[in-house]
Amino acid sequence: MNPISSIYNWQRITPDDGNYFFGYYDRNPWNADQSLHLVLKIDQCERLPLPGEKAEIGAVTPNGNWTKFTETRAWCHQQGCMELFHPQKPDCILYNDYDVNTRRLEARIFQIGKGEIGRYSRSIYTLAPNGQFGVSLDIGRIPRRGYSYADVPVGNDLHPADLDHDGLFLIDLKTGKEKLLVSYRTMLEQHSYRYCTEGRYIWLNHAIVNCDSTRVLWLLRQAADQHRVHNWQTFMYTCGIDGKDPVCVLPDVYWSHWMITHQIWGRTPHEILVDANWDGTGYHAVVFDESEHPFRAVKLADSHGRGAHMIFSPDGTKLLADSYSGTEGIQTLAMIDVKTGKMEILGRFNHRPEKVDDDDTRCDLHPRWSPDGHYITVDSIHDNKFRGVYLLEI
Template sequence: MNPISNVYNWQRLTPEDAHYYFGYYDRNPWNADQTLHLMLRIDQCERLPLPGEKAEIGVVTPNGGWRKITETRAWCHQQGCMELFHPQRPDCIIYNDFDPETRRLEARIFQLGKGEVGRYRRPIYALAPNGRYAVSLDIGRIPRRGYSYADCPVGDSLYPADPDHDGIFLIDLKTGEEKLLASYRAMLEKHPYRYSAEGRYIWLNHAIVNCDSSRILWLFRQTPDQHQVRGWQTFMYTCGLDGKDLCCVLPEAYWTRAISHQIWGRTPNEILVDANWDGTGHHAVVLDESEHPFRAVKLAESHGIMSHMIFSPDGTRLLADSYPDADGVQTLALIDSATGAMDILGRFNHRPEKPNIGDTRCDLHPRWSPDGHYITVDSIHDGRHRACYLLKI
């Protein structure tokens, strides 16, 4: 009997000698022909990484088997090192690392079987689906250590040193040319209640490019104490990849105790969120960010608690995981986009007496393969190691 499901046959992809995981749910871990799946290998999951501590980057095949490629000092438990296959160079991966000589984060290109073949001056956060561009932001400013890197300690400056020339950047993957799409100054000018950001530490994260590579969304966050990271406020912004039409689509008033995650949907302007706007629990909700004011539509009831959600490549289904319930169980559901019908794909018992919801926790972070036939998740339900599991559907 499969411990995850009595119906679906989940397969463990990674060895049992260490902790293995991919990272976030908003990106594709597979190579072009779906024969290799990217993975990180680490020795511990009980604490945050220390400065200088490395993670191994490698690949596994759908039948299992691990092969190390390289190492990185720029990694975290929630999002790894942003490792991805390079869209313009199928035999290469792109990932973030820390250069001890320059004391800077950067993105590196590694050719399988050969070695490092290039670098970008800034770290990457996301890739555009058209394969032409990467999005960058100052990961070192992110005070949540489960989403940033140990070699870049959080500073004391509430605002970036140069808010006119720092913010969301676009990198041309072919030439390495950089362009500032939206500055902190421009975001503050569009801030729906700018006074609330005064005397607050501000940062950016969770940048994602839409399906036709025409627009980007990200979160602008502010907190009274960057060293505690409690009581932060969230504002979701969007703009075109040409830097035009900058807008704060979802102010903080829509977020508090109502949304935990967001991602682009099936069309260039559709955004999917796990909203609890009616007070009955978190549901799968979509909105058109080009409409002002927007009109939200509920697709499905979902789990009723906070969830990572993502549409299948063809848009007909969506995956929705859950945070641990009172017993430490995380549930993964497959939802029909048209009817809202839900099928439980698995229940992952993460076992601890008190479920870990801190920066070293292990979320499922469900991910589709490009053809929509495979799902992978990260889980620690065996009680020993963080591991990657695969389901063919």
């Protein structure tokens, strides 16, 4: 195995008999008592999933015991199937799947040791920290296939058929009742330069709920060709969970030429964290208050690389930041002291130089804290054998 760090003791917690991973950095893979960490097991990491190709959903213990729960055919290499523990049902998980009868995506509830016990009418993209609701968007419209599902191919319509009744939805996790939070029509009305959406394919992505479950952040993106996506434009929106006062916080001018690559809510209800290269000197950890217009950005720390997935520790004192691999294929994980800006390298992971065509199947670290802040987990392929989940105890 290639060494990760000469200082920190990283441990692989998934078996070495195949490819295992969790997915994105903006969600919690642990159950309430941190005895189980959700993972997917897949057969291959070299190509996009095919229609009908399944992934196994299960969990591992911190000492590496794997248990399979169920399967799904709605998964991707970057974000899995959005698998999460159900906040209102401690012994249940939520995950997305494809219904072959209705030909629709939906979220399912699986009770550990029993089986499927319920479904929601839409797929769920993310959950609120208070556990009361989930956020849904049309994953089938996402043209970047590393972030969507094989059974729902991208269509030819540039805009959704019904702009007034499609968009971002909230799902009550207790009742299953859904409501339209913000319509595409409203988003376009708040668009910073709406004229540029004409003749462009538009979609939603990366919805996140803030720390006190009062506001939602999401991205509206647009591209000239949904079947060959490159040079897309990004517009960040926020609104309250009542759907009032939706606003385009960051239009594409703040994103163009990769001046931002990732975003997440911060430590307070209105704070947003981005990795921004707004001064042209490199990517930095930057926060701003989305309720201020115009906003005033504050730099927390310098960057250690390009394209960091960043997330605050549960107590808000530390910040995890990974990096995209460079020409040598090394992805670096750093922990930053928020008060001082001091950076400590937790590991360097050899993910091999990426091929030109493997952007959708690449393996990013996607660092994640445990709820108590004592564990960090990442997805890695540094052993040149299998994708796996690695754990560091802090």
